[in-house]
Amino acid sequence: MAHTDNEPVEFSSETMSKMKELIASYPEGKHKSALIRILHLVQTEKGWVSTPSMNKVAEILKIQPIEVYEVATFYTMFHLEPVGKYVFEVCHTGPCMLVGSDNIIEYIENKLNIKIGETTTDGLFTLKTAECLGGCGYGPLLQCKYKFHEHLTKERVDELIEKYRSGKYDQN
Ligand code: FES
Incomplete structure (x- = not known):
């Protein structure tokens, strides 16, 4: 489903707990290192990576949204628009x-x-x-x-x- 850029997004409890587990596997201060794997989790749940999803990821990792955009837009495996099955x-x-x-x-x-x-x-x-x-x-x-x-x-x-x-x- 499409989102507008400001629409808040929620992830399922299953995705959230996988994210928390991942983040916890990195030392304090290095949580950003979980970013790519977290974006994969987002894409698995949502089918694509929307701007609101990236903003939410930034919030979860306590980093700036631009830091998430930089990574998500660099790697072509992340779909930044809705895609087919x-x-x-x-x-x-x-x-x-x-x-x-x-x-x-x-x-x-x-x-x-x-x-x-x-x-x-x-x-x-x-x-x-x-x-x-x-x-x-x-x-x-x-x-x-x-x-x-x-x-x-x-x-x-x-x-x-x-x-x-x-x-x-x-x-x-
Ligand atoms: S050129 Fe390497 S897989 Fe196509």
Whole structure:
């Protein structure tokens, strides 16, 4: 759900207790070090990281909101706008480009009828590009949540989309 920038946000008690546990694992005065992991918790609960969520994180960590924005906007794995249930992040760095990532991106765009950064009308898929995902020998590849899908071809993309649509990847 979208928030306006000033709308307060609350996290679930489960998320709050995980945050507290994390913060407690860092020494006094170094709690900011928990920031990235906390942003992951926020994204897991909310699906994306809104400005009100970042403000709340700043409050929890007792730091300035700008310190949270700096980190959240630097790392592309944090979604700063609402996204679909499944986010396809296709690597478009040199080595993957050389083996056809551009064609794969274009194929996904046409197949899902969305452009990079957009979400399908059914709210299922968002397409993004990413810088090197660390699997350069396995390109073209995409990441969706914590899964990597490698050596993509048009046929593999078709198969992948069907599997996500059918919920096959939801359990693991
Ligand atoms: S260039 Fe694509 S994973 Fe490294």
